Amino acid sequence: MRKTLLYLCIIITAFVSSCSSQSGFEDVERPGSNKPKPSPELEDASMRLVSPMLRLDYNDGGILFSISDAGVISGVRLKDESRFEYDPAKPSLSINGRDYQLEEAAVVKNEGAVSWHRIVISESKAEVFVVFENL
Amino acid sequence: MKLSCRKNIIVGLVLSTAIAAPASYGKSPLDGLSQDKLTEKIREVYRPERYPALISDINNVIRSYSGIEGGLTIDCFSAKAMTTVSYIPVAAPAWWDDLSETAALIKSDLHNLLPGNGDVVKNKNDYPPGIVTEAEYDNGVWKAGTGIVSGIETNMYQPPEKFKGDIARIYMYMGTLYPSTLWHGRGIMLYVDGMYPILNSYGRELLMKWHREDPVDDFELTRDNANAAYQGNHNPFVVMPELAEYIWGNKMGEAFGEKNAGEDPDGPTEPEKPDNPDNPPASRTPLKAVYCKSSEGQIDLISPYIKAGSKWTVDGKAVEGDAIKTDALDIGRHELRYVNDKSRGRIIIELKP
Numbered sequence: 001m002r003k004t005l006l007y008l009c010i011i012i013t014a015f016v017s018s019c020s021s022q023s024g025f026e027d028v029e030r031p032g033s034n035k036p037k038p039s040p041e042l043e044d045a046s047m048r049l050v051s052p053m054l055r056l057d058y059n060d061g062g063i064l065f066s067i068s069d070a071g072v073i074s075g076v077r078l079k080d081e082s083r084f085e086y087d088p089a090k091p092s093l094s095i096n097g098r099d100y101q102l103e104e105a106a107v108v109k110n111e112g113a114v115s116w117h118r119i120v121i122s123e124s125k126a127e128v129f130v131v132f133e134n135l
Numbered sequence: 136m137k138l139s140c141r142k143n144i145i146v147g148l149v150l151s152t153a154i155a156a157p158a159s160y161g162k163s164p165l166d167g168l169s170q171d172k173l174t175e176k177i178r179e180v181y182r183p184e185r186y187p188a189l190i191s192d193i194n195n196v197i198r199s200y201s202g203i204e205g206g207l208t209i210d211c212f213s214a215k216a217m218t219t220v221s222y223i224p225v226a227a228p229a230w231w232d233d234l235s236e237t238a239a240l241i242k243s244d245l246h247n248l249l250p251g252n253g254d255v256v257k258n259k260n261d262y263p264p265g266i267v268t269e270a271e272y273d274n275g276v277w278k279a280g281t282g283i284v285s286g287i288e289t290n291m292y293q294p295p296e297k298f299k300g301d302i303a304r305i306y307m308y309m310g311t312l313y314p315s316t317l318w319h320g321r322g323i324m325l326y327v328d329g330m331y332p333i334l335n336s337y338g339r340e341l342l343m344k345w346h347r348e349d350p351v352d353d354f355e356l357t358r359d360n361a362n363a364a365y366q367g368n369h370n371p372f373v374v375m376p377e378l379a380e381y382i383w384g385n386k387m388g389e390a391f392g393e394k395n396a397g398e399d400p401d402g403p404t405e406p407e408k409p410d411n412p413d414n415p416p417a418s419r420t421p422l423k424a425v426y427c428k429s430s431e432g433q434i435d436l437i438s439p440y441i442k443a444g445s446k447w448t449v450d451g452k453a454v455e456g457d458a459i460k461t462d463a464l465d466i467g468r469h470e471l472r473y474v475n476d477k478s479r480g481r482i483i484i485e486l487k488p
Binding site for chain 2: 061062064066068069076078079081135
C-alpha cells in the first residue's frame with residue numbers, strides 16, 4: 001500500500017511539472033524577479049538622457065552629445081549648461097555636477113549603433129535612461 | 136603688429152577671415168558672473184588640458200606661428216630672425232613658490248612663452264613690466280633698466296611697443312590662471328596675494344593701458360590658436376578682450392556678458408569696426424543653439440566643451456578651419472560633428488533668417 005502511494009506521488013509530481021513547463025506563462029514576471037519591466041523608453045531610439053533630475057533630448061537642438069575614447073558619454077545643453085556624464089565602465093553617473101550612487105547600470109538594448117543604458121539610482125530608486133547613438 | 140614675413144601674412148589673412156565675428160559673445164559660461172566668481176570660472180573653463188613635456192614640443196608650436204622660410208623664427212624682442220628657436224617666459228617663474236606644483240606648470244604653459252633670444256633672458260631677468268626711465272639695456276625695440284613702481288624706483292623692463300598688449304594679456308592670463316596666496320620676488324609689484332582681484336593698482340593701471348593701446352591682432356590670434364591646438368585652452372583675454380574690462384577696467388564689478396548678448400536696447404557700447412586686417416574682430420562666439428543669418432556672419436566652431444583643433448563636419452561635409460560662414464548654410468537646422476584625439480560628438484544648431 002505504501003509503495004502504491006509512493007508511485008502515485010511520483011506520477012502526480014511529474015504531471016504537475018510537465019503541465020507548468022507547457023503553461024505558456026514563462027514570460028510573466030514572477031514576484032521577486034529582478035528582470036526590469038519593459039519600458040516605453042526602449043521603443044524610442046533618439047539620443048537622450050531621461051531622468052527625474054534632468055532631461056536632454058538631442059533632437060531639441062543646442063545639446064552637445066559626445067563620447068570620449070574611454071567610452072564616457074556626456075551631454076550638455078549649451079544655453080544653461082545643464083549636463084550629465086555617464087561612464088558605463090565604472091559605472092558612474094553625474095548630473096549637473098552631482099555624483100549619484102548607482103544600484104543598477106546595464107545596457108538593456110542594442111540596435112545598430114544605438115544602445116540603451118538603464119540605470120537605477122540607489123537613494124531614490126529613480127530610473128534613468130541614457131540612449132546614445134555611437135557614430 | 137605685423138611681421139614682415141609672407142607666411143605670417145597669409146596665416147593672418149586666413150584668420151582674419153575665419154574670425155570675422157560680430158563684437159558680441161553670445162552665450163558664454165562666463166555670462167552673468169562678476170568679480171571673484173568670474174575669475175574662478177575662468178580658471179575652471181580655460182585651464183590647459185595638457186602641458187608640453189618636451190622642449191621640442193614647445194619649439195614646434197613656436198615654429199608653427201613665428202616660423203619663416205629657411206627654418207628661422209622671428210624674435211619678438213628684436214624683430215630679427217633667429218637661426219634656432221629660443222623663447223622666454225613673460226611672467227617670471229620665480230614669482231611663484233618654487234616648491235608648488237604650479238611653479239612646474241607655469242614654466243611650460245605655452246601662453247606664457249614668447250620667442251626671444253639669449254639677450255632677453257639675460258636682461259629681462261625677473262623684472263616686472265613698466266616704463267623704463269633709466270635704460271641699462273636698449274636694442275631699439277625693448278629695454279631694461281629702472282623705472283617707478285608705486286612710487287618706488289626699481290628694476291623693470293619695457294616690452295616692444297608692438298607687443299605691449301600681447302604681454303599685458305599674458306600677465307592677465309597667468310595671474311588669473313595661477314593665482315598665488317603668497318607672491319615671491321618682484322611678483323608683488325604686479326600682483327596681489329589671493330584669488331581676487333589678482334592685479335594690484337599698479338598692475339591694473341599699466342596692463343589695462345597696454346591692453347587698450349595695443350589690441351589683439353592677427354599674429355596674436357595665430358599664436359593663441361597654435362597654443363590652444365596643443366594645450367587645449369585659449370587665453371580668454373585674447374579671444375574675449377572685453378573680459379579684462381569686467382575684471383580690472385571700466386566695467387569692473389559688472390556681470391560679464393550682460394551687455395554682450397546682443398539684447399542691449401541701447402546697442403553696443405562701442406561702434407563695430409569694419410572687417411579689415413587693420414581692425415581685426417574683437418571676439419569669437421562659442422557654439423550655441425541658434426544663430427541669426429542677418430546679424431551673425433559666421434559660426435565659430437569653438438566651445439569650452441570641445442578641444443581646440445578638432446576636425447568638424449557640417450551636415451556631413453568637412454569644414455576647413457574652425458568657422459563656417461552663415462552665408463554658406465540654408466535657413467533651418469544643421470548637424471555639426473567634431474572629432475579629435477580624445478573624443479567625438481555632435482550638436483544640432485538652428486539658423487534663423
